[in-house]
Amino acid sequence: MKTKNRKFIFISLFAILFIAAAAFDFAQGSLRNQNESRPAKRNAVTNSDSSASSGTKPAKGPVLIVYFSRAGENDSNSNIRIGNTHWIANFIADKTKGDKYEIVPAVPYPKSYQKTLDRAESEQQRGARPKIKNKLPDIRRYGTIFLGYPIWWSELPMVVRTFMDSVDLNGKTVIPFSTNGGSGWADSLPIIRHAYPRAHFLRGFEIEGDQASHARKQVDRWLDGIGY
Ligand SMILES: Cc1cc2nc3c(=O)[nH]c(=O)nc-3n(C[C@H](O)[C@H](O)[C@H](O)COP(=O)(O)O)c2cc1C
Numbered sequence: 618m619k620t621k622n623r624k625f626i627f628i629s630l631f632a633i634l635f636i637a638a639a640a641f642d643f644a645q646g647s648l649r650n651q652n653e654s655r656p657a658k659r660n661a662v663t664n665s666d667s668s669a670s671s672g673t674k675p676a677k678g679p680v681l682i683v684y685f686s687r688a689g690e691n692d693s694n695s696n697i698r699i700g701n702t703h704w705i706a707n708f709i710a711d712k713t714k715g716d717k718y719e720i721v722p723a724v725p726y727p728k729s730y731q732k733t734l735d736r737a738e739s740e741q742q743r744g745a746r747p748k749i750k751n752k753l754p755d756i757r758r759y760g761t762i763f764l765g766y767p768i769w770w771s772e773l774p775m776v777v778r779t780f781m782d783s784v785d786l787n788g789k790t791v792i793p794f795s796t797n798g799g800s801g802w803a804d805s806l807p808i809i810r811h812a813y814p815r816a817h818f819l820r821g822f823e824i825e826g827d828q829a830s831h832a833r834k835q836v837d838r839w840l841d842g843i844g845y
Pocket residue numbers: 685686687688691692699700701702703730733734735737738766767768769770771772796797798799800801803825826827
């Protein structure tokens with residue numbers, strides 16, 4: 618074989634190898650992106666990606682359970698007396714013996730599910746901060762804050778954002794918990810992390826709302842797992 622031909626074959630082989638490697642790298646990258654854009658995997662106990670964010674482990678300190686929850690007509694067409702997230706807050710309080718603080722909106726949300734959907738959608742679109750009726754907690758007394766909310770339009774209810782604007786949880790151990798109609802955490806966790814860049818986050822808990830009232834064991838297992 619002539620030297621010119623050998624050179625040509627060698628260059629062609631090299632080019633094929635190069636293209637194959639680039640294609641493999643591209644495929645890996647798009648797979649990674651796909652996984653990142655997928656909603657958080659749903660599983661009541663191992664379901665959180667709200668893992669620790671700071672290197673030093675702060676003391677647990679006394680526990681406060683902050684939550685917002687709405688009773689009344691809900692998505693399964695039933696009328697509930699105790700909100701789904703409220704149930705989870707109660708289970709956490711029973712096990713940790715922490716204090717509870719309920720975020721109560723100054724203007725209550727309607728009993729009607731549809732009217733609540735409409736109001737919540739408009740509040741979210743406007744970036745509203747609905748007023749809170751009750752006095753805010755004295756956060757200096759606590760080391761660990763559990764923060765609970767239902768998923769509303771894939772995010773946190775705006776009244777919870779009012780709370781987050783008013784109470785600085787940086788430096789605290791923050792543990793989210795949430796109930797939903799099937800969308801898992803949806804887009805809620807990055808919002809909390811962004812609000813408190815210097816908080817120490819621990820693995821949270823989310824569950825579908827219609828399972829919340831009988832989730833005591835799952836809650837206990839989760840709390841055992843994170844040392845509470
Ligand atoms: C205004 C509104 C918006 C909602 N948006 C969602 C949503 O985007 N994804 C979802 O899975 N569930 C959604 N749901 C269902 C609630 O998250 C679910 O019923 C939750 O358990 C209610 O909790 P609560 O009883 O503590 O208020 C929505 C409910 C309401 C009232």
